[in-house]
Amino acid sequence: MIPALALYGIQKRFGATQILRGVDLAIEPGERHALIGPNGAGKSTLFNLIAGGARPNAGRIDLFGAEITRLAPAAITRRGLARSFQTTSVFARLSVFDNLRCAAMLAERDRTRWWQRFSGSSTVDARAGQVLEAVGLSARRRTQAGTLSYAEQRALDLGLALAGGAHTLLLDEPTAGMNRAEAARAIELIRTATAGRTLLMVEHDMDAVFAIADRISVLVQGRIIATGTPAAIRADAAVRAAYLGDGFRA
Template structure:
């Protein structure tokens, strides 16, 4: 089976500083995959490379078998990959519904011939309404997006990706800044709305990681040191040693030992 998302031998340096050292990663279609690791491991850099925000110094990135290594972010998005950021990226002055409608409109325009685009507003509106309901914001559709709570804005971020027709999602710390109840709700929302889609997320909340991920990859000092199921990663001696060696015994390593809890830092 061709992976939905694959990186081969990815290397990245900033001046003399090497951040990624030959990273290999393959994510199957429909898989929910978590990328974890301590501060400075290179997780955000890898996300940025996959989404087209920067270019690797070496290696290749494929989306469903087609190379996207040197494509611009907009071109990658048009191929069905959407990225959320640690901070929300909604259009604050537009209504919640109009945020979703803009994303749905772009998706519809890609499917239509130019002469069909003027009659497509009903399907756009219907799709936006469907996503609005799916992310639990139906009662907030008329308000400006900038007035939403932080957790609601993260839900809207997810909705924008869904309305835009993305089949592969990169979620950067989707529960960061949330309390326990909000984080639990966010995870259930992600689980429900991304069924059948491919998901790669960076997350430090081990409750979220172990509740959502089918497989986990551990990135330490720019190298993937382990990939496996949540149970296998929890029991992996090399993973535990890497975290304990970085002085994280009270954080992520505690999560690996079964206590979970909020994770180890960015």
């Protein structure tokens, strides 16, 4: 089976500082994969490379067998990979529904006469409505996005990726800044709303990691030191030694 996302020998340095030191990783279609590790391990840098925000000094990145290493972010998005950031990226002055309509509109291949399609396309409206329900924001349909709570904005951020037709999602600390109840709801939302899609998630909350991930990779000092099921990672002595002081619970 061709991996949904594959990294081969990824290296990245900034000046004389080596951040990533030959990262190899293969994520299967439909897999939910978590990337964990201490601060400064290179997780955000790796995400940035996958999404096209920067280029590696060495190595290759494939999306369903096609190389995307040197593509621009917009080109990667058009191929079906979407990234959410630690801060939300919603259109604050538009309603929740119109935010989703914008994303659904961009998923359409024919981008001519975009305003006409935005204002009157039943396909766009249907897609936006489905995602609105999937991310639990139906009651907020007409609410201005900028007035949503932080947790609701993160849910809308996920909805934008889904409405845009992404089959592969990069989620950067999706529960950061949430209280325990909000985080629990976010975990359940991610589990249900991303069903059938490939997911790579950076997260420090181990409750979220073990609740969502099928497999986990541990990045330490620019290298992946272990990859396995949650049970295997829990029991890995090297992982516990490298990450225990940064919140890892066995």
